[in-house]
Structure formats: C-alpha cells, structure tokens
Amino acid sequence: MRIVDRRLNGKNKSVVNRQKFLRRYKKQIKRAVADAISSKNRSIEDIDKGGEISIPADDTAEPVFHHGQGGVNDMVNPGNKKFIPGDKIKRPQSQQGGGSSASNKGEGMDDFVFQLNKEEFLNFFFEDLELPNLVKTKLASLDEFTFTHAGYTTSGIPPNINILRSTKGALSRRIALRNPLKKQVAALEEQLIQARENQQHEVVQELEEEIRRLKKRIAAIPFIDDFDLRYNSFIREPKPVTQAVMFCIMDVSGSMDRQRKDMAKRFFMLLYLFLTKTYKKIEVIFISHHTRAKEVDEEEFFYSQETGGTIVSTALELMRDIVNERFPENDWNIYAAQASDGDDWDIDPKKCRDIMMRDIMPKVQYFAYIEITKDPPQSLWYEYKQVEEAFNFFAMKKIQEVSDIYPVFRELFKKQNI
Numbered sequence: 001m002r003i004v005d006r007r008l009n010g011k012n013k014s015v016v017n018r019q020k021f022l023r024r025y026k027k028q029i030k031r032a033v034a035d036a037i038s039s040k041n042r043s044i045e046d047i048d049k050g051g052e053i054s055i056p057a058d059d060t061a062e063p064v065f066h067h068g069q070g071g072v073n074d075m076v077n078p079g080n081k082k083f084i085p086g087d088k089i090k091r092p093q094s095q096q097g098g099g100s101s102a103s104n105k106g107e108g109m110d111d112f113v114f115q116l117n118k119e120e121f122l123n124f125f126f127e128d129l130e131l132p133n134l135v136k137t138k139l140a141s142l143d144e145f146t147f148t149h150a151g152y153t154t155s156g157i158p159p160n161i162n163i164l165r166s167t168k169g170a171l172s173r174r175i176a177l178r179n180p181l182k183k184q185v186a187a188l189e190e191q192l193i194q195a196r197e198n199q200q201h202e203v204v205q206e207l208e209e210e211i212r213r214l215k216k217r218i219a220a221i222p223f224i225d226d227f228d229l230r231y232n233s234f235i236r237e238p239k240p241v242t243q244a245v246m247f248c249i250m251d252v253s254g255s256m257d258r259q260r261k262d263m264a265k266r267f268f269m270l271l272y273l274f275l276t277k278t279y280k281k282i283e284v285i286f287i288s289h290h291t292r293a294k295e296v297d298e299e300e301f302f303y304s305q306e307t308g309g310t311i312v313s314t315a316l317e318l319m320r321d322i323v324n325e326r327f328p329e330n331d332w333n334i335y336a337a338q339a340s341d342g343d344d345w346d347i348d349p350k351k352c353r354d355i356m357m358r359d360i361m362p363k364v365q366y367f368a369y370i371e372i373t374k375d376p377p378q379s380l381w382y383e384y385k386q387v388e389e390a391f392n393f394f395a396m397k398k399i400q401e402v403s404d405i406y407p408v409f410r411e412l413f414k415k416q417n418i
Contacts, residue, residue: 147234156231170228177221185214244282244333246275247319250301251340253290253310260372263402264339265302267370270409271337272298285322289315291345295322312344312380316355329363336360337368337412342378353383361391368412369396 083089152165188211195203248268252261275282286301287293290308293315319336327334344352361367371381381396388394397408 146237148237150233150235152230153233154227154230156233160231160234162230162232165230166224166228169230170224173225173228174221174223178218181214181218185211185218188214243331244335245285245327246271246282247285247287247322247334247336248272248301249287249289249293249315249319249336249338251290251310251312251315251343252288252304252306252308253343254307255310255343256341256372260341263372263399263405264370266402267339267399267405267409268337269302270405271413274409274413283327285319287315287318289318293318310340310343310345311348312340313348313351313355316352316360320355320359323363334364335366336364337370339370339372340380341373342371342375342380344378344380349379349383352380353386356384356387356394357390361387361394365393367391367394369394370399370408370412371396372399374400 152162188207192204192207192211195207248271250261250264250268256264272284275284284298286296286298288296288301288304288306289312290306291311291314295318296304315338323329323334356367369384371377377398384394384396388396395412397412399405399408
C-alpha cells in the first residue's frame with residue numbers, strides 16, 4: 001500500500017506545518033533525496049526540478065498513549081434494549097486477521113509519498129556542502145540591503161500592526177481614563193447611601209443623575225482607539241557582500257570521448273547548481289579548451305561539441321590572464337574546478353605544474369581537479385600530485401563511472417570541521 005499526499009500547498013496555507021514535517025523527518029528525507037539522485041531514472045539535469053519523494057510510513061508514526069490488554073475500563077455506550085445497568089458483558093472473542101492465503105515473500109513496507117519543490121529538494125541535496133576556505137578578503141560594494149526591526153511607530157500600513165504592543169497601549173489608556181471616574185463613582189455612591197438614610201430626596205436624585213453620567217462616560221471609553229495603534233518599524237540597512245568567482249575549466253579535446261564529456265558536464269552541472277543555489281553573489285567563468293582555450297557562456301560550455309588535440313596549459317594561462325585583468329586576488333575570493341581525462345601534449349604537463357605553482361595557486365582559495373578515466377594515471381596526474389603536496393587547498397579525485405560523480409563532488413566540497 002502506498003499513501004500518497006497530493007494536497008497542494010496553497011499560498012501561505014499550512015506552510016508552518018509543512019516546514020515542521022520537513023524538519024522532523026529530515027534524516028529520512030535526506031536519505032530519500034540521495035536515493036532519488038542515485039536512481040538510474042533521474043539525471044543530473046533533473047536535480048533542480050524537485051520531485052516525488054517517498055519515505056517508509058512507519059518512520060512517520062507518532063507515539064501515542066493507549067490502554068493495554070486486560071484491566072478494567074470505564075466507558076459510556078449509547079442506550080440499548082438488550083442490557084440494563086448492572087449487567088455483566090462477556091469480553092468478545094479475539095479474531096485473527098483475514099486473508100485468502102499466506103505469503104512467503106516477507107514483510108511489506110508502506111510508503112508515504114509527497115512532493116518536494118525545487119528549493120526544498122536543493123536544500124536537502126546541498127545541505128552539507130560549502131566552498132572550502134571561504135575567507136572574506138574584501139567586502140564588495142554595498143549593493144544588497146536587509147530590513148532590520150527598528151522599534152515602533154504610530155503610523156504605518158495594516159500588515160505592520162503590532163497587535164501585542166497595540167493591545168497593551170489600549171489597556172493602559174483604558175486604565176488611566178477609567179480609574180479617576182471609578183473613584184468618583186465610588187465616592188458618590190457613599191454619599192448616595194447617606195442621603196438615602198437622611199431622606200434627602202433632592203440630593204439623592206442629583207447624586208443618581210451624576211453617577212449615571214459618570215458610568216456612561218466609563219462605558220463610552222473605546223476598547224481600542226487609533227491613538228493606541230503601534231506599527232512595526234523597519235529600516236533598510238546595507239548588507240556587506242563578499243565577492244567570489246568560480247572558474248570552471250573543461251577539456252573538450254578529441255581524447256575526451258562522448259561518455260567522458262558527458263560525465264564532465266554532469267559534474268559541472270552539479271557544481272553550477274550548487275553555486276547558484278548557495279551563493280547569490282558569485283560569478284562563474286566557463287573555460288573550455290582543446291589545443292587552445294576560450295571563455296564561453298553557460299550554453300556553449302554544457303552543450304557544444306568540439307574535437308581536436310589537447311594542450312591543458314592554454315586553459316590555465318587564460319584563467320591567469322582573466323584573474324589579472326578582472327579579478328585581483330585582494331578583492332575577490334577565487335575558486336576553480338577542472339575536469340580532464342589526463343591526456344596532454346608531450347611536455348605540457350610540466351608547464352601546467354609550473355603555471356599552477358607560480359601563477360594560479362597563490363591567488364586561489366581552493367582548486368578542485370577531477371580526472372575522468374578508467375586508464376592508469378598519465379603525466380598530468382603526477383604533475384598535479386606535486387601541486388597537491390605543496391598546497392593543502394588543492395584537491396584531486398578520479399572518476400570512472402557516472403555513479404562516481406556525486407560521491408566525488410561531495411568529497412571535494414564537504415563542509416570543513418573547524
């Protein structure tokens with residue numbers, strides 16, 4: 001049996017309950033999201049579309065108190081023609097569960113199925129990831145703002161009314177206005193008692209009239225007045241933003257066959273979703289290369305088809321030049337990720353190592369390299385191993401199958417325990 005939750009989450013309707021549910025079953029939902037990504041029926045391109053998630057219904061069971069077997073229970077039943085007060089009723093015979101035949105296929109498990117939207121799906125998917133070594137080297141121009149609570153005002157719009165503060169003000173006003181009048185009424189009532197005892201009829205009439213007038217004034221005091229209303233006040237404050245840029249470098253040469261290019265593109269799609277989801281103020285620079293490198297847009301980076309030889313150093317030189325021209329390291333946090341099959345022309349790997357050691361690594365916060373191949377490592381891998389030994393913020397991993405992409409990605413960008 002599958003329990004399917006098809007209730008639509010309308011505008012501001014049941015949002016709080018839904019968020020409580022997601023927090024309560026966070027562990028089960030994260031596991032279900034990971035399983036959904038690992039499914040062969042779902043591609044990396046489908047990550048940002050949300051989707052249907054199922055968790056065992058037993059995991060959603062709530063603890064309850066109930067009566068155990070036996071004992072004496074008091075209960076109220078509707079009237080009947082069979083029994084009268086004092087009659088003893090026999091306990092009904094227990095009945096075994098029905099079913100036409102037995103099964104030898106083990107236990108079943110009910111599923112609770114519900115829909116995660118795009119934002120919720122990505123929140124669970126990327127929750128444990130971050131850009132390592134994020135350091136605020138310099139604050140950017142103050143072009144983002146946040147609204148901060150700044151007390152209360154006597155004017156504003158209805159959505160900003162502070163009910164608690166307004167009610168307190170109204171209560172204080174009513175007490176302040178009523179107390180003097182109530183004291184006058186109490187004093188006049190004492191005089192009224194004495195006048196009645198002395199049979200001073202004219203004085204009694206005057207006192208009764210004055211008491212009625214004062215009680216009418218007390219009753220006329222409004223429960224809440226416009227003067228009592230208080231509105232939440234918010235001020236717009238500039239919010240400092242840290243500048244960051246991510247370079248995505250991909251080998252599109254002939255040695256990168258269709259399958260390898262597809263895995264590289266999946267890795268970068270995952271990275272691109274992670275960056276755009278997690279960091280609102282980060283620039284992404286796409287560089288593709290074969291014998292020469294060029295800066296391309298997102299569409300061309302992910303979907304273009306190119307062939308040719310391989311000279312990896314051209315991509316590193318282009319990144320170096322772009323950094324020097326547009327992203328000085330004193331003003332920007334610089335990150336880079338590179339995907340290649342490890343194949344490179346002749347002596348170029350040593351040139352790559354020199355460019356990395358001299359021009360790239362001193363300026364970046366983090367550099368991740370993935371090599372997509374089932375073959376033994378080639379010269380570029382061994383040259384990069386020297387870079388890894390020299391810089392602890394350089395990480396390199398190997399990918400052989402599509403199923404390796406997500407584990408490697410999480411390993412490269414997992415949160416650091418500080």
